[in-house]
Amino acid sequence: MDPVIIVGAGPVGLSLSLALARQEVPSVVLDEGPGKDEQRAARTVVLREDTAALMERLTGVALAELGLRWTGWRSMRRKQVTREVAFQPDGTEEEPGSAYGPAAGRATEDRKGAVEGPGADGEPAPLHIAQHVLTGALRAAIASERLVKVAVESRLDSLESEPSGVTAHTRGPRGTWWRGSYLVGCDGPRSTVRKLLDIRFPGRTAVERHAVAALRTELPWPGEALLHRMPPWRTSGPSGGEVVARPLPDGVWRLDWLLPPGKDLVTPELLVTRVRETLAGWNGGGSTPAYDLLDTGVHTVHHRLARRWRAGRVFLAGDAAHLLGALGTQGLDEGLRDIDNLAWKLALAWHHGPHEVLLDSYQAERRAVVAARLRASDQALPVLRGGGSLRSYVPGSARGHDALLADGHLGRGALGAPGRYTTSPLAPAHTESAASVDTEPGAQVVDVRVTAEDGSFVRLRERLGRGSLLVVLVAPGTGVWERKHWVSAGIMPRLAAAVTALPHSAELLVAESYPGAAPHTVLLIRPDGHLVTALSGVRPADLYEAAEATLGGPAKEQATAGAG
Template identity: 75%
Template sequence: MDPVIVVGAGPVGLTLALALARQEVPSVVLDETPGRETPRAARTVVLREDTAALVERLAGMPLGAAGLRWAGWRSLRRKQVTNEVAFGDAGPAPLHIAQHVLTGALRAAAGREPLVELAADSRLDTIEQEQSGITAHTRGSDGTWWRGSYLVGCDGPRSTVRKLQDIRFPGRTAVERHAVAALRTELPRPEEAFLHRTPPWRTSGPFAGEITARPLPEGVWRLDWLLPPGKDLVTPELLLARVRETLTGWTGEDAPAYELLDTGVHTVHHRLARRWRAGRVFLAGDAAHLLGALGTQGLDEGLRDADNLAWKLASVWHHGPHEALLDSYQTERRAVVAARLRAADQVLPVLRGGGLRSYVPGATRQHDALLMDGHLGHGALGAPGSYAGSPLAPETPEAVDAETSVDTPVGEAVADVVVTAEDGTFVPLRDRLGRGALLVVLVAPGTVVWERRHWMGAGIMPRLAAAVTALPHPAELLVAESYPGAAPHTVLLIRPDGHLVTALSGVRPAALYAAAEATLGGGTAAAARAEEHAEAGAR
């Protein structure tokens, strides 16, 4: 079968190619650039725990040395701290990293991967779809035709793929604007990020009273000043004056030392493509959506697009076309991003509009908490989306009647507990994700003290192992000492992208089979075959 064509060699496109390779699917990445990253210190990204783990897993290296995991977060208004978080106690820290460093790490990993072909200086200009595949043409020193099974446009806001498919991209322009500076200096609490609203010193010119400071390694900081609505010009002189004024206000020094590394103006747009699939063509990342107001991070959602799509493309690449499974990519991911955009649209007037609501007792602290949610990946503004309403959710009586509850709601990403793998090693659950297989996790307290070979043939294990073998898709059986909120002998079925399909009370072969088939796009059709297949496997 032909490789998957990935258009665009940014973080989303490279992540998708590496995720496909991890599932033994070849790809060719069409890169219109010469294949080198241009360093921009002021262009950085914040990755949440799940997306940072995804990138580290695919790049084959920790990113902690290249970026910085914050020690904490503070929200300030004038001279008062309104919210404060210490990571470790309150959860894992976000990872702040320069985008060119992130892209470089992914590109290096793709260069080492034999299943990924990187084609530099290849600008797409034509797409032709057929029943059996897709053909793309690129301009360059030599015009080239590329043959693929599917094509994914990860080519940014001005996506050529989206335009060639005549897909509308409606939304709002310039929802927010920020003046940005990257500089090396010494600030109090050097590893803590913070948001400062209405600072006590005088502000003037085209700057609003909100500043975000995010630390990077080696004493580098990215500072963002919110700009008021309009198109007021931010001159270099105005930006330098604001840098000096801000650093003076924070350090108390008249002339704090700093080294200016990069500057820019960052404009946030909110847009959502009408369709994310057109036959064998898909959109992902900024080609499909733009968001980023109120501290939310668009790249986070783009990486989740790649993670969601990769296992579905891999499934049809290995096992044959399945339209319902491919359609679920748009249904799941577009709904999550649309909900995030709606949440931002609802909150923006409250946080930026002022008025009487700003003077309600407690409103200031609530507003700062909402902004913190966006920056830290919490709540409606920032938390990873749920696929609870997915068309892949099991709805057969066998699956629903056997369900039990755990602390992870169905459709959400599972907790990263330690599990015993099939080779007897103890590994984080997250390390087994993205391999193309469904994961079946048995919660069995006490097993950690015994070698796997001693309990694989005891108790309920033989029946569960037979049920896993009978599933309609490759699956890996794992065992956990515990899982948040799970009773002993709970069985979790997890998608390759780490989202919980169902939690079953005990070994229920028919229910497990029905849930697995629904996850692969079988829906309610699983009911007619679930009992027969699952019980046959158990025998």
């Protein structure tokens, strides 16, 4: 069978090729460039816990050694104010004011107006990494991958989609015709694939603009990410002064200044002035500390959403399908979640024939999640940038503006948390055997320790992305015994037989515990880490029906023609 053609060799396209290779699907990546990435210190990406784990699975590299996780999050509004802020057990502030404090207890605002607290309710902090370092790790992994071919200096200029496959033509020194089973456009905001398919890309232009600088210096908060909403040295209004600083390895920082609306030219002189006044302000208002300016730029945020993400055997992913990034949200996160969702579905169709309901579910699930993220940003923007009432966005909420803005930066809430496929066409029907756990069906599972079939202890996320369903039995006490002592005892033989009989390959894992799960709860998990269902005990018929629904329904009900 022909390989999958991937158009675009950015992080999303390269990641998709590796995700397919892990499931024994060959691919060709059409790279219009020379196969090398420009090294820009000011061009960085932020990965949340789930997307960072995905990148580490695909590259085999501990990315924390190449980037930096924040040791804390600091939100600042003004200088020379000292106060204590009390928080209720649910994380809301007991008295009026704007503060960031997700945990119960007391947080102290220091003399520079910073409120310190644990990041994202104790969850791992986001990973900040230079984009060329990330793509370099992906390219290094591809170099030793037999199932991935990268065609450099190959720019797509035409494509034809047929019921039996896709034909694409590239121009350039190595221009030629390519034949593929499927084609995925990961070719960015100006996607040639999207234009050739005549798919509309409506939305909003220049939602935000940021001046960006990467520099090596010492700040008073080593390793901490910083949000300073209204520094006193900036007087251009509520949208003119916000500064964000994110640490990188080797004493490097990326600083972003929110620019006022408009198209005013950002000159080198203006950027240097902002660097000097910001560093001086953060260091007590005196002289500017020593710094080494490495790179500068202007980042413009657009909000757009493609009308369709699938046309027959052609799909869109990443910036070709959506643009977002206001209020601290990260577009690459969503692009990587796109390919994690799509890869296992393409692999199943590649190996076993068209699964139209399954392939259609990619657009249904991912487009709905990104649309909800864009709606949340559009609702919050007037409040956070225009100084409006927070209650107009969240009626009855006591959370401060800073806390709402931090959601996007820290990857939580409507602005930043991973999406849930609660209305997925792949969701199984509710059964009486369904059990309640802390993870809602359609949401990402918690990364607990599990015992694999070979008896080794691994993290649950390490078993994702291999194309198999995961079945996890919650069995307290199994963690202290070798697998050979309990694998043939109790309900294990019956569950193992049920897993073997499923309509798709599945791996049986055992966990000591899972948040909110009673003993003998059985979890069915998709290859991309989203919970299908939780069942009370071993229910072979219900487990089979849930697995069948996850694959798009019985094979006899599959459509024979692709989506238009």
